[in-house]
Amino acid sequence: MSATTVAGLDLESLAFTLESINEFAERELSDAVLIDLDERDEFPESLVRKMCSEELGVQLLFVPEEYGGMGGSAVDVYRACERLAATDLGIATSVLATVLGSDPITVGGTPEQKAQWLGRIAEEGILMAYGATEPDAGSDLAALKTTATPVVEDGVAVAYKLNGAKQWISNGGVADAATVLALAPGGPTWFVIDGDAPGLTRGEPERKHGIRLSNTAALFLEDVRVPAERLIGGVEGQGLVQAQEVFGYTRLMVAAFGLGAGWAALDRAIPYSTERIQAGGPLSAKQGYTHKLIVPHAVRLEAARAAIEETAERIDAGGGALNTEGAIAKYLATEAGNAGADAAIQALGGYGYTHEYMVEKIKRDVRITTIYEGTSEIMEMTVARDRWQQHLKTRGDYYHAAARELEALHQSSPALGADVAALAHHALATLLEACRVRRLTRHQHVLLRAGRLIALVEGAGALVRRARRADEGGLGAKASERVRADVLAAISRVNAREVAMTVAADGVRWVVGAGDGDDAQQLSESLGLPAIHAAQAGLIADLDAVADGLYGR
Numbered sequence: 190m191s192a193t194t195v196a197g198l199d200l201e202s203l204a205f206t207l208e209s210i211n212e213f214a215e216r217e218l219s220d221a222v223l224i225d226l227d228e229r230d231e232f233p234e235s236l237v238r239k240m241c242s243e244e245l246g247v248q249l250l251f252v253p254e255e256y257g258g259m260g261g262s263a264v265d266v267y268r269a270c271e272r273l274a275a276t277d278l279g280i281a282t283s284v285l286a287t288v289l290g291s292d293p294i295t296v297g298g299t300p301e302q303k304a305q306w307l308g309r310i311a312e313e314g315i316l317m318a319y320g321a322t323e324p325d326a327g328s329d330l331a332a333l334k335t336t337a338t339p340v341v342e343d344g345v346a347v348a349y350k351l352n353g354a355k356q357w358i359s360n361g362g363v364a365d366a367a368t369v370l371a372l373a374p375g376g377p378t379w380f381v382i383d384g385d386a387p388g389l390t391r392g393e394p395e396r397k398h399g400i401r402l403s404n405t406a407a408l409f410l411e412d413v414r415v416p417a418e419r420l421i422g423g424v425e426g427q428g429l430v431q432a433q434e435v436f437g438y439t440r441l442m443v444a445a446f447g448l449g450a451g452w453a454a455l456d457r458a459i460p461y462s463t464e465r466i467q468a469g470g471p472l473s474a475k476q477g478y479t480h481k482l483i484v485p486h487a488v489r490l491e492a493a494r495a496a497i498e499e500t501a502e503r504i505d506a507g508g509g510a511l512n513t514e515g516a517i518a519k520y521l522a523t524e525a526g527n528a529g530a531d532a533a534i535q536a537l538g539g540y541g542y543t544h545e546y547m548v549e550k551i552k553r554d555v556r557i558t559t560i561y562e563g564t565s566e567i568m569e570m571t572v573a574r575d576r577w578q579q580h581l582k583t584r585g586d587y588y589h590a591a592a593r594e595l596e597a598l599h600q601s602s603p604a605l606g607a608d609v610a611a612l613a614h615h616a617l618a619t620l621l622e623a624c625r626v627r628r629l630t631r632h633q634h635v636l637l638r639a640g641r642l643i644a645l646v647e648g649a650g651a652l653v654r655r656a657r658r659a660d661e662g663g664l665g666a667k668a669s670e671r672v673r674a675d676v677l678a679a680i681s682r683v684n685a686r687e688v689a690m691t692v693a694a695d696g697v698r699w700v701v702g703a704g705d706g707d708d709a710q711q712l713s714e715s716l717g718l719p720a721i722h723a724a725q726a727g728l729i730a731d732l733d734a735v736a737d738g739l740y741g742r
């Protein structure tokens with residue numbers, strides 16, 4: 190994959206799209222407007238419809254060119270989603286809901302269905318909803334109870350009758366059309382229904398912790414008659430496969446939401462801290478402040494960005510659905526976004542706790558990103574299961590091999606922390622092998638903790654590779670360039686140290702914790718803990734360098 194590959198929008202169109210989102214936000218979505226809507230718990234339907242009309246046309250980014258859209262690539266979509274989320278995550282969620290709603294059609298629809306529905310999104314700017322979740326089927330979608338009963342005439346199913354309920358549906362109260370997952374005789378199947386279909390009723394808008402500028406409502410289906418040509422793809426039983434197929438892509442969108450919201454919070458805390466004088470100087474000059482409340486969060490967000498960008502570029506280069514990489518990106522970015530927004534409240538002290546300063550709203554908003562499109566625990570499970578298989582298939586060499594690549598990279602680029610990231614990869618490989626020998630993944634907790642460590646380690650690898658590209662001046666024409674190459678290198682070194690420490694220390698903890706009589710000392714050595722401790726040398730200087738970079742010093 191070349192760093193200069195340009196899929197989707199040309200560079201000018203991407204820049205224009207991002208600028209147009211900014212201008213729209215400045216014009217229509219001032220802090221005062223957002224705070225007022227949030228306090229009134231109001232979904233600004235006319236604003237969202239304006240965004241999907243000729244005035245902004247944000248929906249065009251997500252629709253392929255052949256159906257009247259702009260055919261944005263995964264990288265384009267990540268950049269736009271980051272920008273939307275930095276404005277308001279509720280509004281971003283409403284845009285996401287239309288994309289999600291059309292996704293089963295995009296991946297599994299017949300040519301006629303694609304032309305009809307994707308064409309309507311592009312031309313009319315219709316809002317869609319994605320009806321998967323049910324009161325008793327959330328993470329475990331296979332437990333769905335909504336039924337699709339064929340209406341048979343002359344031996345042919347001419348229509349289906351849908352019965353059941355869908356829960357927590359974004360745009361549920363306002364969508365012009367919705368895709369709904371229901372159990373047909375052949376298995377779970379997607380149908381597309383009109384918003385005014387007889388038998389469809391919508392619940393009251395949910396009163397939520399955050400993203401109060403989005404509409405979330407239940408859908409109730411009572412004998413909703415859907416013509417057979419509304420069965421997506423024309424074949425029953427494809428629903429769960431179609432839902433899976435889009436995850437690599439849609440989870441990247443939610444990852445970009447976590448990234449955008451997390452940075453939006455830090456972008457308020459950083460300038461605040463240069464002006465807030467305490468104990469004779471600005472907070473930004475105090476290490477105990479910056480190195481706890483700002484720097485580690487910027488580091489984790491940029492590790493997440495590296496995972497998002499690498500995954501998006503691989504998808505655009507034809508690398509497949511990349512579900513596991515999408516799950517890693519979502520997990521890293523949404524957890525980092527949440528932690529960063531929470532730290533931003535602390536960074537603003539009492540002001541941070543009030544509505545006026547926005548960071549508490551961002552924190553409430555970003556909280557949803559670790560829940561929808563697959564919870565963090567489901568991400569941990571997805572990542573752990575897939576990489577466990579890789580560990581077994583390669584007879585334990587999967588992460589040792591990745592470590593060797595980083596060691597080679599370190600030879601030519603010694604300032605990026607690649608050697609320490611390699612220690613983290615070796616530690617992870619050793620940890621997974623210790624789990625295999627002792628059969629520890631029978632403990633679900635150990636499996637899911639391993640999922641977290643895998644995500645952290647892969648994020649560290651992605652960040653090293655991104656820092657090297659920045660160092661060589663070739664981040665990629667569409668890549669975000671928030672920080673200078675030398676600052677990104679320091680960020681990568683800080684991150685590699687943290688990840689290596691976490692893998693080795695947590696690894697010892699869980700292996701010893703799940704076993705009986707393991708030698709903790711020997712295990713610490715085999716996971717490389719002494720070397721990882723030694724690699725912490727220079728950490729404070731690097732934290733200083735990152736702080737200086739973020740504050741433009």
Ligand SMILES: Cc1cc2nc3c(=O)[nH]c(=O)nc-3n(C[C@H](O)[C@H](O)[C@H](O)COP(=O)(O)OP(=O)(O)OC[C@H]3O[C@@H](n4cnc5c(N)ncnc54)[C@H](O)[C@@H]3O)c2cc1C
Pocket residue numbers: 286318319320321322326327328329356357358359360397400405557560561562563564565566567
């Ligand atoms: C604001 C909002 C908007 C949403 N929008 C949409 C939408 O547009 N369309 C749609 O279809 N859905 C939507 N959802 C639903 C969302 O995707 C689900 O809430 C989410 O998938 C989790 O399902 P659940 O709420 O049933 O939680 P559960 O699945 O019951 O999970 C509860 C907790 O248990 C954990 N857990 C679950 N299973 C396991 C397991 N096997 N092992 C260990 N831990 C587990 C979870 O991680 C979570 O912490 C939305 C939800 C919200 C709140």
